[in-house]
Amino acid sequence: TLYRGFEQILVGRDPLDAIQITQRFCGVCPTPHGIASCQALENAFGIMPPPNGRIIRNIMQGANYIQSHVLHFYHLAALDYFRGPDVPPFVPRYEGDYRVPPSLRDSLIQHYVQAYHVRLKAHELCAIWSGKMPHMASLAPGGVSITPRLDNLTTSLWRLKELTEFIDTVYLPDVLTLAEIYRDYLQIGRGCGNYLSFGLFDLDAEPDVMRRKRFFAPGRVVRGTVEPLDSAKITEDVRYSWYDSPSHRHPSQETTSPDRSKKDAYSWLKSPRYGNEPYEVGPLARVILAYRRKEPTALVDLVDTTLSRLGIGFDDLCSVMGRHIARAIECKVIADQLTGMIMEVKLDEPVCTPHKIPESADGMGLWCAARGALGHWVSIRNGKIAKYQAVVPTTWNASPKDDKGVRGPIEQAMVGTTVADSDAPFELARIVRSFDPCIACAVHLIRPGKSILDMRVV
Numbered sequence: 512t513l514y515r516g517f518e519q520i521l522v523g524r525d526p527l528d529a530i531q532i533t534q535r536f537c538g539v540c541p542t543p544h545g546i547a548s549c550q551a552l553e554n555a556f557g558i559m560p561p562p563n564g565r566i567i568r569n570i571m572q573g574a575n576y577i578q579s580h581v582l583h584f585y586h587l588a589a590l591d592y593f594r595g596p597d598v599p600p601f602v603p604r605y606e607g608d609y610r611v612p613p614s615l616r617d618s619l620i621q622h623y624v625q626a627y628h629v630r631l632k633a634h635e636l637c638a639i640w641s642g643k644m645p646h647m648a649s650l651a652p653g654g655v656s657i658t659p660r661l662d663n664l665t666t667s668l669w670r671l672k673e674l675t676e677f678i679d680t681v682y683l684p685d686v687l688t689l690a691e692i693y694r695d696y697l698q699i700g701r702g703c704g705n706y707l708s709f710g711l712f713d714l715d716a717e718p719d720v721m722r723r724k725r726f727f728a729p730g731r732v733v734r735g736t737v738e739p740l741d742s743a744k745i746t747e748d749v750r751y752s753w754y755d756s757p758s759h760r761h762p763s764q765e766t767t768s769p770d771r772s773k774k775d776a777y778s779w780l781k782s783p784r785y786g787n788e789p790y791e792v793g794p795l796a797r798v799i800l801a802y803r804r805k806e807p808t809a810l811v812d813l814v815d816t817t818l819s820r821l822g823i824g825f826d827d828l829c830s831v832m833g834r835h836i837a838r839a840i841e842c843k844v845i846a847d848q849l850t851g852m853i854m855e856v857k858l859d860e861p862v863c864t865p866h867k868i869p870e871s872a873d874g875m876g877l878w879c880a881a882r883g884a885l886g887h888w889v890s891i892r893n894g895k896i897a898k899y900q901a902v903v904p905t906t907w908n909a910s911p912k913d914d915k916g917v918r919g920p921i922e923q924a925m926v927g928t929t930v931a932d933s934d935a936p937f938e939l940a941r942i943v944r945s946f947d948p949c950i951a952c953a954v955h956l957i958r959p960g961k962s963i964l965d966m967r968v969v
């Protein structure tokens with residue numbers, strides 16, 4: 512329940528500061544924020560990166576996806592399914608529904624530890640190109656500021672090989688093993704049924720982001736049908752959010768003015784909507800969209816193999832376990848794609864297009880973070896940021912009710928769920944965490960008024 516106010520911090524600053532400040536939204540996803548911010552500025556400045564700048568950003572983003580997905584499965588979600596060692600920080604925990612047999616549990620705990628080292632390698636893979644991670648140093652409007660050398664390629668490739676081995680032989684198999692054990696979670700936590708993605712990995716330099724070619728193409732899936740995307744139809748409602756700024760505005764038109772005392776409000780998250788409807792974003796949304804569009808084919812094939820291995824239908828993916836499966840499948844497809852991206856970098860070719868900050872301009876950056884669709888909107892006046900709005904993935908998924916009282920995807924996924932033990936609401940924790948909300952490590956369910964611990968300070 513902490514208010515942060517980044518959108519206000521940005522007002523009055525030099526536009527270039529946005530690339531660094533928006534990365535501080537989060538230590539897990541600075542990469543997409545830095546990139547979306549660059550894209551918003553490029554849109555305002557009227558420039559596009561040269562091929563090297565575009566490709567190097569894709570590499571950084573791919574490495575960040577691998578780090579983020581491995582983090583989510585092992586370090587944020589897995590302990591909802593098997594007991595860790597009986598020492599802090601693994602206790603206290605909910606007691607009850609752990610079904611993993613002891614021998615398998617030991618190997619999962621080993622993988623939990625191994626995953627820390629794997630995440631380090633993924634961070635390094637990004638930092639080879641970004642200077643450091645988290646919070647990258649080499650992003651610039653128009654591209655990147657690193658001069659690629661041969662050793663950037665070689666040191667990337669061996670790290671990628673280690674990551675790929677882990678994903679192929681540990682991560683993906685572990686996810687499928689848990690899906691077999693917790694098959695009932697292929698029916699629990701379905702969500703709102705609308706899926707949206709802004710797309711990922713630029714393949715050309717088309718200035719219009721909606722016409723730009725992307726490896727994961729942007730779009731929506733509504734009742735099983737692929738629909739196009741029009742960024743003008745995005746709004747944010749604040750009727751149930753702690754803001755007194757006007758509701759139901761397009762991000763380029765809205766403001767952020769906190770009011771903690773607002774009646775009926777219950778969240779600092781705003782409620783992003785597309786055409787007045789809630790949409791799930793993230794790996795499941797991207798996988799459903801890609802599968803319906805029948806490309807990339809590597810992803811479609813992997814989905815088919817996985818469905819037949821588990822003996823389940825495509826609709827079963829719209830569930831708690833389906834989100835874990837989609838995340839792991841996406842992770843593998845991205846890792847497999849990264850070798851080609853790294854080999855595409857051309858030594859001795861430009862990495863950045865020069866820019867000039869205009870007195871007055873507006874820009875939009877649309878991208879996909881690991882957790883889903885991400886948009887940044889900037890207005891520049893007198894050469895400074897006059898307005899900055901970010902609509903981040905977790906606000907789509909974890910949004911409170913909108914102006915019409917319609918619940919967001921996570922709320923919809925929980926409503927109607929049978930909870931076996933209200934003192935250990937595994938079902939709800941598992942539903943919430945399957946979305947990988949940015950607040951994942953802070954999601955604990957409490958019963959107001961119930962005393963859980965007496966502490967005496969001496």
Ligand code: NFE
Nearest residue numbers: 537540880881882905949
């Ligand atoms: Ni803090 Fe993020 C991702 C972004 S979250 S992790 O992925 O953008 O809403």
Ligand code: MG
Nearest residue numbers: 900901902903
């Ligand atoms: Mg915002």
